[in-house]
Amino acid sequence: MAVEKMSIAKALNESLRLALETDPKVLIMGEDVGKLGGVFRITDGLQKDFGEDRVIDTPLAESGIVGTAIGLALRGYRPIVEIQFDGFVFPAYDQIVTQLAKMHARALGKIKLPVVVRIPYGGGIGAVEHHSESPEALFAHVAGLKVVSPSNASDAYWMMQQAVQSDDPIIFFEPKRRYWDKGEVDTESIPGPLHKAVRVREGSDLTLVAYGPMVKVCLEAAAAAQEEGKSVEVLDLRSMSPIDFDAIQTSVEKTGRLVVVHEAPVFYGSGAEIAARITERSFYHLEAPVLRVGGYHVPYPPARLEDEYLPGLDRVLDAVDRSLAY
Amino acid sequence: MTVESTAAARKPRRASKRTSAAKTPQSSEPQLVQLLTPEGERVEHPDYSIDLSADELRGLYRDMVLTRRFDAEATALQRQGELGLWASLLGQEAAQIGSGRALRDDDYVFPTYREHGVAWCRGVDPTNLLGMFRGVNHGGWDPTTNNFHLYTIVIGSQTLHATGYAMGVAKDGADSAVVAYFGDGASSQGDVAEAFTFSAVYNAPVVFFCQNNQWAISEPTERQTRVPLYQRAQGYGFPGVRVDGNDVLACLAVTRSALERARRGEGPTLVEAFTYRMGAHTTSDDPTKYRADDERAAWEAKDPILRLRTYLEKEKLADEAFFTELETESETLGKRVREVVRAMPDPEPISLFEHGYADGNSLVDEERAQFAAYQASFADSAEEGK
Numbered sequence: 001m002a003v004e005k006m007s008i009a010k011a012l013n014e015s016l017r018l019a020l021e022t023d024p025k026v027l028i029m030g031e032d033v034g035k036l037g038g039v040f041r042i043t044d045g046l047q048k049d050f051g052e053d054r055v056i057d058t059p060l061a062e063s064g065i066v067g068t069a070i071g072l073a074l075r076g077y078r079p080i081v082e083i084q085f086d087g088f089v090f091p092a093y094d095q096i097v098t099q100l101a102k103m104h105a106r107a108l109g110k111i112k113l114p115v116v117v118r119i120p121y122g123g124g125i126g127a128v129e130h131h132s133e134s135p136e137a138l139f140a141h142v143a144g145l146k147v148v149s150p151s152n153a154s155d156a157y158w159m160m161q162q163a164v165q166s167d168d169p170i171i172f173f174e175p176k177r178r179y180w181d182k183g184e185v186d187t188e189s190i191p192g193p194l195h196k197a198v199r200v201r202e203g204s205d206l207t208l209v210a211y212g213p214m215v216k217v218c219l220e221a222a223a224a225a226q227e228e229g230k231s232v233e234v235l236d237l238r239s240m241s242p243i244d245f246d247a248i249q250t251s252v253e254k255t256g257r258l259v260v261v262h263e264a265p266v267f268y269g270s271g272a273e274i275a276a277r278i279t280e281r282s283f284y285h286l287e288a289p290v291l292r293v294g295g296y297h298v299p300y301p302p303a304r305l306e307d308e309y310l311p312g313l314d315r316v317l318d319a320v321d322r323s324l325a326y
Numbered sequence: 327m328t329v330e331s332t333a334a335a336r337k338p339r340r341a342s343k344r345t346s347a348a349k350t351p352q353s354s355e356p357q358l359v360q361l362l363t364p365e366g367e368r369v370e371h372p373d374y375s376i377d378l379s380a381d382e383l384r385g386l387y388r389d390m391v392l393t394r395r396f397d398a399e400a401t402a403l404q405r406q407g408e409l410g411l412w413a414s415l416l417g418q419e420a421a422q423i424g425s426g427r428a429l430r431d432d433d434y435v436f437p438t439y440r441e442h443g444v445a446w447c448r449g450v451d452p453t454n455l456l457g458m459f460r461g462v463n464h465g466g467w468d469p470t471t472n473n474f475h476l477y478t479i480v481i482g483s484q485t486l487h488a489t490g491y492a493m494g495v496a497k498d499g500a501d502s503a504v505v506a507y508f509g510d511g512a513s514s515q516g517d518v519a520e521a522f523t524f525s526a527v528y529n530a531p532v533v534f535f536c537q538n539n540q541w542a543i544s545e546p547t548e549r550q551t552r553v554p555l556y557q558r559a560q561g562y563g564f565p566g567v568r569v570d571g572n573d574v575l576a577c578l579a580v581t582r583s584a585l586e587r588a589r590r591g592e593g594p595t596l597v598e599a600f601t602y603r604m605g606a607h608t609t610s611d612d613p614t615k616y617r618a619d620d621e622r623a624a625w626e627a628k629d630p631i632l633r634l635r636t637y638l639e640k641e642k643l644a645d646e647a648f649f650t651e652l653e654t655e656s657e658t659l660g661k662r663v664r665e666v667v668r669a670m671p672d673p674e675p676i677s678l679f680e681h682g683y684a685d686g687n688s689l690v691d692e693e694r695a696q697f698a699a700y701q702a703s704f705a706d707s708a709e710e711g712k
Contacts, residue, residue: 053497059527064486064520071436071490074475075498095517098480099487102464106476109681110468143682143690167684195688242689 002188009179011153012042014187015160016080020050023078026164029056029065030082030118039084040120040179062092069115070099078114078164086121086173087130093138100169101144112167116160120176121149122213122263123310126303133300134212134264139171140241140273146195147241149173151215153183154191155238162194173240175213197244199251203233206257206323209248209274211237214261214311221316232320240270248274249281256287257323261311266294288326291319356554356568358600361575364628366636374579380643386427386574387638388652390419390631393443395656396452399663400442400459404609408667409459413440417572417604420630421537423447424577425505425599428585432473432502434495436488439477440537441507448474452659453666462673482508482515485534489521492530492588503588504532505581511542513558514550522562522594531588533581534559534596537571539603544616559596571601572630602628675701 006014019026028043034057037044047055058065062083069079083089089096096117103113123132140147146168150156156174163170192198200215201222210218215236222232233251237243252258258278260271271292278290293311301309359374378386397415404412415422418440426447429435437444445455449472457463458477465476478484488506495502512518513536525532538555540547547555559566565587569580577599584595602625606613638644679694 059520059523061520061523063517064489064524067483067486067517067520068490068493068524071487071492072494073490074469074487075491075494077494077497091516094480095483095486099478099483103476104684105681106464106466107469107681108463108466109684110466111470112684146683146687168687242687244688245692 003184003186005182005184006153007180007182008150008153008156008175009040009042011157011183011185012160012174013044013046014185015157016043016046017049018161019080019164020046020054023164025076025078027054027056027072027077027079028082029058029069029079031058031060031065031084033057033082038082040176042118042174042179043082062088062090063095066092066095066100066115066117070095070103070113073113073115074111080116080118080164083117083119085131086119086133086135089117089119089135092117096139096145096169096171097142101142104168105144113169114164114167115169116163116166116172117169118172118174120179121173122175122177123300123306124177124213126306128303129300132303132306134173134262134295136171136173136240136262137264137269140270145169145171145241146239147171147173148194148239149175149212150238151175151178151210151212151236153181154185155236157185157187158190159194159238161190166194173212178213178216181216195239195242195244197238197247198236199233199247200236201232201234203231203255205231205255206233206259206320207248207251207255208232208234208259208261208316208320209237210234210261211240212263214263217311217313217316218261221313221320224313224317225320230320230324237270243270243274243277245274245277245281248278252278252282253285256285257326258286258290259293259316259319259323260290261293261316261319262295263310264295265297266292267297269294288323291323293319356556358568358570359576359580360570360573361579362573362633362637364572364633366633366640368575368637371576371579374576374583376575376579378575383634383638384644384648386423386578387631387634387644388655389423389427389443389446390574390634391652392656392659393419393423393446394631395660396446396663397442399660400456401605401609403456403664403667404459409456409609410461411459411608411610413459413608414603414605415440415442417602417625417630418537418539419443420574420634421535421571421577421599421601424574425535425581425597428578428581429505430502430585432500433585434473434475434488434491434502434504436475436484436491436504436506437477438481438484438507438509438512439479440509441477444507445474448472450474453663456663456667457670460667460670462670482512482517482521484508485512485518485521486524488532489525489530492525492532493528495531496528496591501589502531503585504530505535505585506532507535507537509536509542510538510540510547510550510555511545512536513555522558522564522596525594526562526564529591529593531591532594533584533588534594535581536596536598537601538598539571539601541603541607541613541617543607543611544613554598556596556598559594564594564596566596566598568598568600571599572625572628572633574630574634
């Protein structure tokens with residue numbers, strides 16, 4: 001059966017399994033990825049089936065994990081690295097930014113670094129500090145990296161396949177609070193290129209752009225707006241670097257209005273980049289300034305405050321109203 | 327009464343032995359593995375031996391002389407404005423040639439930015455090293471051609487790459503080994519500590535070759551460590567050894583032994599080559615601000631090239647013709663390096679956009695097109711001006 005309903009977590013697990021089966025050079029590395037199957041069980045059962053040599057429990061040292069993955073890639077392997085939580089990636093940030101991102105260019109293209117860095121990201125799970133952050137802009141800003149995030153099970157499955165096959169390093173952000181959301185996955189047909197946005201709801205009055213965990217919120221907001229007679233289009237960006245500006249431009253030139261939504265702080269966030277580019281590209285089509293909904297310029301708050309910090313249905317609708325009021 | 331004095335009271339005094347030990351200079355300093363003294367005397371070591379033909383000995387001498395000549399030329403080229411920067415290896419020739427000549431073709435090297443002598447041993451054309459210092463690229467050579475990775479500028483990062491590569495070698499079931507070069511300053515980096523941990527845990531076939539040249543720019547080794555660096559290995563569960571880094575024979579013997587150990591599947595070794603950076607950290611540095619002249623003078627007496635020459639001459643292993651010929655070869659090398667560097671063209675402006683990504687990138691494509699149009703606009707205005 002080609003089409004199967006499964007959670008994002010299961011889709012990632014199946015996709016990693018397929019990658020291990022298909023290419024003997026694929027390795028999985030990280031803290032607790034072996035017997036435990038990772039703290040979110042994304043690698044559940046993989047070490048049992050593929051052995052300790054391919055699904056590798058590492059010492060508790062993120063720079064070491066990414067640094068040795070680079071060495072393994074230079075030896076011809078294709079490591080998929082798991083960083084346990086978003087807030088724990090920073091010890092590896094140096095290796096990712098100064099080495100992983102730049103080594104291909106340093107060699108004038110003579111070597112490739114096919115490394116996938118998986119990072120469960122985002123809030124909404126009531127966690128302690130460092131377990132709820134959205135640092136995607138910190139990686140998207142770095143040339144040499146590509147940054148993606150699926151929002152549903154089908155994309156989780158296929159984008160992981162595409163990431164593993166990529167010869168460029170990919171930072172793969174997984175929306176952890178959506179891990180258990182289910183969706184249909186067609187394991188026989190690739191939906192589309194990795195770095196293309198997808199229109200997930202058609203509309204004519206305003207465009208919402210989101211990715212990862214915020215796509216669901218935007219779809220709910222669009223449905224609520226529909227009840228008030230407002231037709232909202234939703235784009236799932238899927239790739240934060242590169243960004244499919246053509247898809248956003250096409251949509252905005254139809255609707256004339258754009259609101260970008262992400263959990264990450266709006267200051268210097270991907271919404272800022274999208275707003276600037278679309279203003280340049282579609283200035284005469286815009287009926288209102290591009291608005292952004294996202295986190296504030298404060299450290300990620302304690303769990304009891306995160307509902308105030310994270311964009312929810314009402315804050316998205318508020319931005320929709322403000323845009324339509326112009 | 328202390329425990330020590332009690333023990334002393336019970337035992338025979340053996341005064342003569344104690345006196346002679348006290349007379350040994352630097353008796354508290356760790357023992358260096360040494361096979362050729364600064365005076366050019368061959369000495370034996372219980373754990374490390376070496377037996378080289380006259381031809382091989384002359385080969386090591388030639389390597390060191392040519393490397394030093396290349397290095398001097400590069401320093402001169404920087405002074406002439408042909409290079410933006412140069413990191414001289416002056417004084418570290420024995421550490422680099424000794425360890426470099428211990429390698430097999432299938433071994434793999436992860437250098438810092440100062441391993442010009444190791445590059446020489448790997449067969450890398452020395453002029454390839456100069457592009458990054460001239461500013462025409464960031465390295466640009468294919469590391470797989472000579473199994474010599476690109477120079478890494480961020481201190482210590484490459485020790486993890488070496489460890490990962492070595493983990494891959496072990497997975498492949500190969501008996502190759504990997505050498506990670508780094509310095510005394512890098513020994514303080516977290517990445518080096520993590521490389522020690524990973525290599526030990528996975529028993530990776532890697533040799534950590536630390537050139538302790540006594541200075542991390544202006545900071546002495548005492549600012550990096552309170553124990554001799556080679557002793558750090560013990561805490562990670564693998565052997566460490568300190569070798570006279572100005573003794574090419576000892577460096578060769580010790581590295582060979584560490585590589586063999588790695589090949590046998592016995593895991594990593596830390597080699598601390600005790601040497602001295604005779605010059606500045608780079609051409610941008612001024613060592614007179616932080617170190618005394620007499621220190622340099624003391625190390626000049628331990629020069630790695632001079633001691634091998636003394637030995638070769640004393641043992642009649644090389645004649646005058648050899649040295650004269652080598653001098654000519656050195657000058658030819660210097661001339662070639664000079665010519666190649668001066669003729670090294672600046673890259674084409676549009677090449678800015680090459681090699682950021684292996685699989686391409688739509689943003690880079692867009693920026694490249696904008697840049698090309700912008701460049702072309704000057705051509706248009708030039709046309710109009712005619």
